[in-house]
Amino acid sequence: MEAVQELIPLAKEMMAQKPRGKLVKLYVLGSVLALVGAVLGLVETVCSPFAAASRLREEAAAAAELRDARARQAGQALRPPQARPEKGPKRPPEAPPCSRADRQHAS
Template sequence: METMHELIPFAKEMLSQKPNRKMVKLYMLGSVLAFFGVVIGLVEAVCSPFSSQASLEDEEDKNKPAAAREQQQQLQKREDLAQAKGKAQAALQRALVTRQHAS
């Protein structure tokens, strides 16, 4: 409510000074954009689901058998290891190229 109490005297002062059309258009555009921002925020807050993606994954994991979970974890570890090796090779190759250019 503080901003509303500040906005009303500001609007009265602005109208008493008789601003030019460009300034009025600019303030109106800003007000409309702010209003749409508030409306979009409210719609997003109301329409967003209250459950997060992590809780859905937890429910799926509970339904999977233990062997399938273990296999998925091993597959993930292999992928992570392959990515780490790829990064290390790229760094080594970059270092070799830098050395060749430096000599």
């Protein structure tokens, strides 16, 4: 509130001195930027507790997911591998569909 009370005499003094147009535009631009900065700071201050709480919830969920994944991996490591019955004779693996020998031209 004190800053507003100081701005009014400053504006009156500037108008009494008949400043150039560029100087007035510069002061107006600076004032607008200062006002925008103050509003953004206020919004950030008001919203920061909510952002911190959501960030903590996300970190807790990620930690729980990691714990579950590690527990699953540890549980699978303790189990003996199950023997799968073979369905037929083993065939050699097939070549990929596009190998160097199949190319029509060099790259």
